[in-house]
Every structure is written in C-alpha cells, then in structure tokens.
Amino acid sequence: MDVESFVTVLSHIDQYWSGFVRTLTTSIAALIMSFILGFTIASLRVSGIKILAFFARWYVEFLRNTPLLVQIFFLYYALPQLNIGFLNLSGFQAGMLGLTFYTAAYIAEIVRAGIQTVHSGQMEAARSSGLSYFQAMVHIILPQAFRIVIPPLGTQFINLVKNSAVLTFFAGYDLMYVADSLQGSTGEVFAVYIIAGGFYLMMTIPLSVLVNFLERKLLV
C-alpha cells in the first residue's frame, strides 16, 4: 500500500460516484418502501384480527429468519424460471425489492414492540374517554410509540444502507460492485476498499446524526 496505489484508484473516482448514486437511490427507495410495508405489517399484527395478525407474524418469521442473500438470489435467479416477462428483474430491482422485504420485517417488529411498550392503561383511558380504537391509536398511542422506536429504526436504516452492498453479487452497479471490479482491473486492494468504506460513511454518518437529532428533538 502506498500513495501511488491511491492515486491509481482515485483516477476512477467517477466510477465511485456513479456507484455512490446507485447505492444512495437504492437505499432511499428501499427505506421509504420498507417503512410503509413494515408499518403496515406491524398494524396488522396489533389489529386484533386473527387471520391478519397470523399472516403478519409469519411474514416476519420468514423474512427475518432467512439470509438476505438467499432472498435476493431467489428474486434474481429463481423468479425468471417462471418465464413471466416482468419478473425478470435487473440486479438493481431485485436488490431494492429484496432489501425492502427484508428490512420491513425488522421494522414491523420494532414498531410492534414500540406500540406494545405504551402502557395498556393508555388505550383503556383513551377508549373510556370516548375515542374510537383508531382515534386512540393515532392520537394517543402512536405518537408515544414513535418516540420509543426512533433509535432502533435509525439503526435499521443504517443497516439497510450497509446491506445494499449485496447488490454487488447481482451486477447491481452499486458502490461495492464498483469497488470489486476496480479491485479486479487495477489489482489494488487496500486503496479500493478504504475508499469504498469512505463513500459508505458519507451516507451512514449523516443518517446517524439525523437519528440522534430526531431523538433529542422528540424527547419529552
């Protein structure tokens, strides 16, 4: 490892930037979709409707207990075997969907735990003062639950960004893919992955700061 190897690798900096953009867009898209999906699953679990809660529970068990890599391999390589045109996903699409489904399972658990942490007396009090179940949820329970779940949610979103590195296995053109192919073409190892790590930090550090900020802001 020497300065020269960094110079060699840095001459491909535009490739890193394109990988950075791909990782960032994948992560943001997966972040938004996994939040919506995870929140929906959590709602189903605490809805009190047995069949929905059952479905939600098994969604979480399946997705949380199998490796992300297996899930994305399935989406990327196995689905095309069905010979349905639109199911032949690109590496980017398969990666984004895989990350969404996987992360949503964790988010569902975090949100459910948050809701259940709010003392059950709160719900009873709200219901007895005339609010409907839905109103009590939205106005009393969720605002409190939200505050509790901010730190673990933040951790999960940071994990999401890092997990997006699996796209490298599916020709996803993300940061890790760029690093891997540069490693192959330049033969440099140290510089290639140090710089890749730096680019990941450019995404995850601001995310950490944002989460800390929200945590303080929402502190009662």
Added chain:
Amino acid sequence: MVMLAMILSFSFLLAACGGDGSGDVEAGTLDGIKERGKLVAGVKYDVKLFGLKDPESGDVKGYDIDLMKALAKHIFGEDKDIDEILELVQVNSKTRMEMASSGEIDLASATATITAEREETVDFSNVYFVAGQSLLVKEGSDIKSIEDLGADTTVIAVKGSTSEKNIREKAPDAKVSLYDDYAQAFTALKSGKGDTLTTDNAILAGMHKQDPSYVLTGGLFTEEPYGMIFNSEDDEFREYVNDFLNEMKESGELAEIHKKWFGEAPPENILKENPHLN
C-alpha cells in the same frame, strides 16, 4: 494403498535411474520408451475437459488423455492393452517443465501455453490446442460475432478476469455485467440477465456440455496456443510426436477427439508451428 504408492514411486525411481544410467541423450527418449515398454506422460488431473480425475472410478479423462492414449497406441500398436503401454503421471503448472527436463516423464500434455520464455528451458510440440476468448450464447441468438456487440447488448463476464479487460477493448460499446464466479455468470446468462457470456473457450465448452442449448459463437478473439512439453535435448521424439499429430489431423482423428471434448472442430491454425519457436 501406501504400499502400492511406495512400489510405484520406487519403480519410478528405478526407471528414472535407468534413464540416467544409459546416460547420453543420444540414446533418445523414443528408444527409452520402447525399451521400457510404456509411455510415461505427464497430464493434469484437475482440469475439466483436458485431464480430470473422476473421483469415483479413478479414471482420468480429457482431451490430453485421449491424445496420450492415441500416441501410446501409435508407438506400440493398436492391439496392446492401454494400461500396459501408457502410464499417466499427474503434473501441475509448476512441475511439468521440470519433470520433462529431468526425464521423469517422456512428455507433458498439460494445458501449457507456448511462450518464448518457456522455450528457453524446454521444447514445445506444434500447437495442439488453441485456447482463447470466445462468446457463449443461447442457440439461435442474433449475436454471431464480436462485431454484433453494440450498445444495446449486455455481456456477462467474471470480476477481475482478463476476459473482462479484453471485452472492454474489443467491444467498447457493449454493456458489461460482472459476476463473482463462472457458475453465477452462467446462471445469470440462463436467467436472461445478459445476451452473451465471455471467457476462455475451454470454460465455455464446459458450460455447453452442461447445457447444450448454449453454444459457442464468433470464433476466438484472443489466442493462446497450447503445446506439449519436451526435454529440449531431444529433437527426435518431438519430431516424432509432431508427425504423429499431423497424421491424426489428416486422418480426421484429431478433429474427432477435439469435437468430443469441445463440441466443435479445431480451428484452421491447429498444428501449425508454434509462433514462438526460434
């Protein structure tokens, strides 16, 4: 088992000593082979299609093996039992030149690329296989050669391979998708993630064997000539093997063996004098 190995290596030692005992190179490798009653050929045991040992039967099979069998029969006659007249010895890329020089083996037919540097220590036969980069496509694909790789085609390659570098130079417009290993790359091609897969023709031939609906196309756009390795002191035996190979080419036997392993006839320039011979 250990006993057997000991006996084998001992007899080996004797054979080697015998070779040295007769001393002068003038006696010649060919005479040595005839005296001994068997050909001792160095081959690889771990290269698919060239020389691969089947762990169940213990048989070594491949293009190199078939050529050595034919050579042994050429020397001793068709009617002999092949196990009596041919002894295969496992070599690898590090040992094959040293073993041919020392006379431990009569020759090595072991996927060796002919280079000027290697020519300084050993001699090579004429080119008996032309390795090179080629394309694998689904049967009936529009891609017939490297010129068909435009901006709207995706080429699958393996990360860090020389074939990746080559394809970027030879088909600069095509989109290149990289995978971690050949198994994944082939799965990606079969899943329709790209239009063609590129790497060495021998590896592609292995994939073709696995799924014959995928075929090699467009010939070779890089070339690596393979030659058999000989002791540089003995031109007679090398010439003998070259003549034997030419006879096999004319009789069509060579094309047959080539087809058996690689699914296609050998290229035009096979058995031409190797390009680096001084």
